[in-house]
Amino acid sequence: MSAISGRRRLTRAAVNIALTAAAGALVVGGQPRAQAARIARPAPVEIGSVQNFAVLAAATVTNSGASHVIGDIGVSPGTAVTGFPPGTLDGMMHGGDPVATQAQSDLNTAYNDAAARTPTAIVSGDLGGLTLAPGVYHSISSLGIAGTLTLDGQGHPNAVFIFQMGSTLITSADARVELVGGAQACNVFWQVGSSATLAANSVIVGDVAADQSITVAAGTSINGRALARGAAVTLAENAITRADCNPPGTLGISAPTGPVSLGTVPLSSARVAGQLGTVTVTDNRDIDPAGWITTVSSTAFVSGPSSISPSNASYSPGEVTLTGDDVTPTVTNVPALSLAPGEIVRATGGTGLNSAAWNPTVTVTIPAVGIIAGTYSATLTHSVA
Numbered sequence: 593m594s595a596i597s598g599r600r601r602l603t604r605a606a607v608n609i610a611l612t613a614a615a616g617a618l619v620v621g622g623q624p625r626a627q628a629a630r631i632a633r634p635a636p637v638e639i640g641s642v643q644n645f646a647v648l649a650a651a652t653v654t655n656s657g658a659s660h661v662i663g664d665i666g667v668s669p670g671t672a673v674t675g676f677p678p679g680t681l682d683g684m685m686h687g688g689d690p691v692a693t694q695a696q697s698d699l700n701t702a703y704n705d706a707a708a709r710t711p712t713a714i715v716s717g718d719l720g721g722l723t724l725a726p727g728v729y730h731s732i733s734s735l736g737i738a739g740t741l742t743l744d745g746q747g748h749p750n751a752v753f754i755f756q757m758g759s760t761l762i763t764s765a766d767a768r769v770e771l772v773g774g775a776q777a778c779n780v781f782w783q784v785g786s787s788a789t790l791a792a793n794s795v796i797v798g799d800v801a802a803d804q805s806i807t808v809a810a811g812t813s814i815n816g817r818a819l820a821r822g823a824a825v826t827l828a829e830n831a832i833t834r835a836d837c838n839p840p841g842t843l844g845i846s847a848p849t850g851p852v853s854l855g856t857v858p859l860s861s862a863r864v865a866g867q868l869g870t871v872t873v874t875d876n877r878d879i880d881p882a883g884w885i886t887t888v889s890s891t892a893f894v895s896g897p898s899s900i901s902p903s904n905a906s907y908s909p910g911e912v913t914l915t916g917d918d919v920t921p922t923v924t925n926v927p928a929l930s931l932a933p934g935e936i937v938r939a940t941g942g943t944g945l946n947s948a949a950w951n952p953t954v955t956v957t958i959p960a961v962g963i964i965a966g967t968y969s970a971t972l973t974h975s976v977a
Contacts, residue, residue, distance in 0.1 A: 633726050633880045633943075634752045637706045637781045639799065640698030641691070642819065646683065646834040647827070648695055649806075649820045655679040655827040657810065663817070663834030666692035679827065683834075699821050703801050706754050706783035715755075720767065726751035726775075731758060738764035743797075745775030748943060749838060750878040752779045753798070761788040761800065765809075768795045777815040777835035787823070790814070798835070808832075841876030841944065843884055845976040851969075854954060859965060865955040871909075873937070873976050875916075877944035883919070886976045887933035888926060893956065895966035902970065903928040904957045909936050909950045916946030923950075933975060 646663025647653055653667055655675025664683040665673055671688030686692035711730035720739030725746055735757045745751035751774065755761075761784045771777065780798025782788070787804040790796055793811040800806060800816065805823035808814065813831040847868070854866035873886060888907055893900040907926040914921060919942035926934040939948060954972070 633748070633750075634709060634712070634728050634754055636750070636752050636779055637702050637754065637799075639702045641695045642698050642702065642799075642817070643836075644683075644834075645695055645817060645819070646814075646832045647818045647825050648692070648699060649825040650696065650822050651820075651824045653825045653827070655830075657829035659827045659830045659832070661827075661830075661832045663832070664691075666695050668692035668696045675827070696821065699801065699819050702781075703783060703803070703821055706781050706801070707756060709754055709756070711756065720764070724753065726753055728754045728756065730756045733757070734759040734762065736762045736764065737767040737769065737794075740768045740770055742770045742772055743775050743780065745771070745773040747774050747945065748878050749774045749776055749841070750779065751775050753781070755780075755782045757783065758785040760784065760786050761790075761802070763789070763791050763794045763796070765791045766793045767791065769797045770795075771797055776837055778837040780816065780835075841878050843873075843875050843877055843944075843976060845871065845873050845886060845974050847871045847972075847974045854956065857958070859958070859963060861958055863955055863957045865953055867951050867953050868972070870949050870951050871974055872947060872949045873939075874947045875939075875942075875944050879944045882942045882944035883940045884938070884976050885935055886937045886974060888929065888936050888952075888975075889931055889933045889973050890929035891931065891971045893968040893970040895964070895968040898962070898964045898966060898968075900956060900959060900963070900968060902930050904959065905929045905970075906955045906957075907934075907936060907972075908953045908955075910953060912937055912948050912950045914939075914946060914948050917942040917944075919946050919948075921948060929972075933973075936974075 644664045645666050646661050647665045649667050651670040652672040653665055659679035662682045666686035667673055668688055673687050709728045712727035713729050715729045716731050718736045718738050719741045720737050723742040723744055725744055743753050777797040782798055782800045784802040788800050788802045788806045790808045790812050792809040796814045798816040801819040803822050806818045806820045807826045808830045810829045815833050816835040818825045852868050855864045857864045890902040892902055907929055909923050912921045912923055919939040922938040924935050
């Protein structure tokens with residue numbers, strides 16, 4: 593609530609104006625209205641109902657030993673799942689049912705999407721020893737991992753890594769894929785042109801989607817999914833955990849909850865002005881392109897039967913302090929507030945990892961006639977989208 597307040601007097605009485613700036617509407621997610629892109633990053637591969645699965649095959653899923661799977665197991669158009677027990681499952685089993693059939697359909701869509709992405713880099717042979725930034729990596733033939741492959745999200749939790757290969761994915765024993773810089777396993781997708789063979793004691797992250805089969809040797813773990821769209825998935829004493837992304841970031845705004853006093857002046861004064869306190873926009877969406885627009889609106893300043901129109905008040909953001917990625921602010925003064933939102937600060941560029949703060953000045957012009965001494969209250973609402 594915003595307020596204009598003061599003590600009532602008979603003559604030369606003071607008008608004490610206090611404002612409370614409410615946070616107002618909050619928009620979370622969705623497309624920003626500013627569309628200036630600075631850094632091109634691939635969009636994630638949408639996997640639909642495959643999201644629920646840790647293992648999905650076309651022909652069979654077989655297991656030997658004490659594998660542990662977190663997430664659903666499915667087969668379609670085949671029906672056979674063997675080796676559970678001794679394997680254990682924290683999830684549902686779908687052997688040839690409609691759920692598995694739909695998941696295979698969604699897998700085909702995701703696989704074709706990943707295969708059709710425009711490469712950002714060409715790779716070949718062994719990826720071990722490399723540190724890679726987000727992007728789409730293409731090989732016309734096989735890829736392998738010997739040693740450690742590092743995927744660096746560069747501070748962006750929504751960073752996407754897509755690996756396209758025309759033939760096999762084969763890891764050496766003890767191979768590792770490590771995530772740094774905020775990268776998440778849910779945003780790593782391996783589009784394998786034929787079959788994947790993951791050697792013993794490997795540590796793999798991401799969704800391994802093979803056109804044919806996937807063989808996972810003893811001691812190997814997958815933080816992601818084993819997805820075979822044409823043949824079988826074979827497990828042997830493995831730990832497979834479905835990779836889910838962290839909740840999406842948000843775009844929000846905060847403002848003083850007041851009341852905030854603009855000051856006390858005689859009725860004969862022309863105007864009164866004061867600062868509201870810090871207004872802050874925080875953008876944690878990590879999207880590309882990113883941007884946001886803030887607005888402010890105001891009710892009338894009311895004291896009993898007397899009121900001052902919001903159009904008698906102006907709003908000046910002043911200096912904007914930015915932190916985080918390199919966004920460009922545009923500041924707009926509002927000469928006459930109203931119930932309709934007016935733009936005050938716009939940010940373009942960046943990737944949705946930033947904050948901005950300002951301490952606005954509100955100036956109220958006091959009408960020459962029709963005003964009585966008293967406390968005048970109004971509500972200023974800030975919003976961001």
